[in-house]
Amino acid sequence: xxxxxxxxxxxxxxxxxxxxxxxxxxxxxxxxxxxxxxxxxxxxxxxxxxxxxxxxxxxxxxxxxxxxxxxxxxxxxxxxxxxxxxxxxxxxxxxxxxxxxxxxxxxxxxxxxxxxxxxxxxxxxxxxxxxxxxxxxxxxxxxxxxxxxxxxxxxxxxxxxxxxxxxxxxxxxxxxxxxxxxxxxxxxxxxxxxxxxxxxxxxxxxxxxxxxxxxxxxxxxxxxxxxxxxxxxxxxxxxxxxxxxxxxxxxxxxxxxxxxxxxxxxxxxxxxxxxxxxxxxxxxxxxxxxxxxxxx
Numbered sequence: 001x002x003x004x005x006x007x008x009x010x011x012x013x014x015x016x017x018x019x020x021x022x023x024x025x026x027x028x029x030x031x032x033x034x035x036x037x038x039x040x041x042x043x044x045x046x047x048x049x050x051x052x053x054x055x056x057x058x059x060x061x062x063x064x065x066x067x068x069x070x071x072x073x074x075x076x077x078x079x080x081x082x083x084x085x086x087x088x089x090x091x092x093x094x095x096x097x098x099x100x101x102x103x104x105x106x107x108x109x110x111x112x113x114x115x116x117x118x119x120x121x122x123x124x125x126x127x128x129x130x131x132x133x134x135x136x137x138x139x140x141x142x143x144x145x146x147x148x149x150x151x152x153x154x155x156x157x158x159x160x161x162x163x164x165x166x167x168x169x170x171x172x173x174x175x176x177x178x179x180x181x182x183x184x185x186x187x188x189x190x191x192x193x194x195x196x197x198x199x200x201x202x203x204x205x206x207x208x209x210x211x212x213x214x215x216x217x218x219x220x221x222x223x224x225x226x227x228x229x230x231x232x233x234x235x236x237x238x239x240x241x242x243x244x245x246x247x248x249x250x251x252x253x254x255x256x257x258x259x260x261x262x263x264x265x266x267x268x269x270x271x272x273x274x275x276x277x278x279x280x281x282x283x284x285x286x287x288x289x290x291x292x293x294x295x296x
Contacts, residue, residue: 028154029091031084034142038082047137050130054138055082057131061120062193065131070121071251072203074193078119078211078220083142087223087230089154092146094139096155102261108136117258118209121251158219163239165294166214166285168278171244174237178226188248195227199245206253207262207271214268215290217242243285246270247278 038055041048057064059082061074076082083090097108104110112135113124125132146152175181183196190198198204211217222238224230233241252272262269268288270278277283286293 029089029145031081031086031091034084034091038141050134050137051141053130054134054136054141057135058082058138059194065125068116068120068122068125068131070123071205072190072193072198073120073205075115077193077197080224083139086154088158088220090139090142092143092149092152092155094136094143095146095149095152108139112136118253119205119211121204121206121253124257158216158223160215160219161290162292163215163218163242163290164236165291166236166239166243168240168243168247171240171242171247174241175244178233178237178241180226180241183227188245200248200250202251204250206251206258207269208253208258212246212250212262212269212271214239214242214246214270214285214288217246221245247275249275 038051041051058075058079061076062069062072063074079085079088079090083093093111094108097111098105100106101111109125109127109132112132116122116124125135183192184190184199185196188198188200189203190196205211211220218235218239221241222231222233222235225233225241247270249272261267263271263273266289268290274283278285285291
């Protein structure tokens with residue numbers, strides 16, 4: 001017979017489990033703990049100044065390093081809350097490097113400069129500069145509790161192996177309906193590198209940046225937008241918005257610096273030639289392997 005005592009015991013266990021789940025960080029890391037540690041850094045520790053400078057550079061890149069940023073973006077434009085945001089975190093990133101990346105041995109410094117060249121359409125930092133050392137120090141600090149790559153379960157969520165066939169016109173309507181224009185402006189030029197970064201035009205990332213890939217832009221939008229309503233867009237809505245954003249012109253970037261690997265026909269980057277052919281009908285979204293054609 002199912003006793004009252006047994007039922008009470010089960011209820012207690014369920015309550016305990018609920019408390020454990022609530023107590024765990026939804027991100028897989030404790031962002032609140034990291035924020036507290038950042039606010040309580042030891043002023044006598046020589047590393048403190050570098051960590052704090054690194055955070056300043058991360059949060060206000062275009063203001064602090066205007067000579068290295070060629071658009072209106074900062075690191076925080078994609079990686080909110082100083083890289084602690086659950087949807088595009090930088091926690092654990094230093095554990096992943098150095099590593100082989102596309103046939104090239106890549107360090108965390110290389111990766112940072114890659115973002116300066118592409119996402120911020122700018123110029124590289126000197127490898128031994130105070131700015132580079134500070135950014136690495138900051139990223140190492142927020143990653144200090146991550147021991148191995150296997151512990152990182154929260155990164156690389158902005159990827160999709162397949163996306164539905166998009167419709168740019170539907171994306172244009174959604175851009176208004178979902179109030180994207182409130183933060184990003186009607187012309188995509190943005191209102192702030194912190195709260196409404198430029199999505200296209202000269203103030204935005206260049207065509208070598210990862211977000212010019214249809215699959216990555218779709219995932220990023222679905223994981224982050226609309227603000228305060230992440231993961232509420234359907235796959236179709238997210239890809240329609242991504243296609244609308246990527247159909248607009250943006251900086252090409254310095255070809256000598258960013259190379260031309262993004263123009264590989266097997267990849268789903270939306271570069272100038274594809275954008276122009278999209279307008280004339282010479283390019284179809286279904287030309288991309290990542291796109292699943294609509295059923296007739």
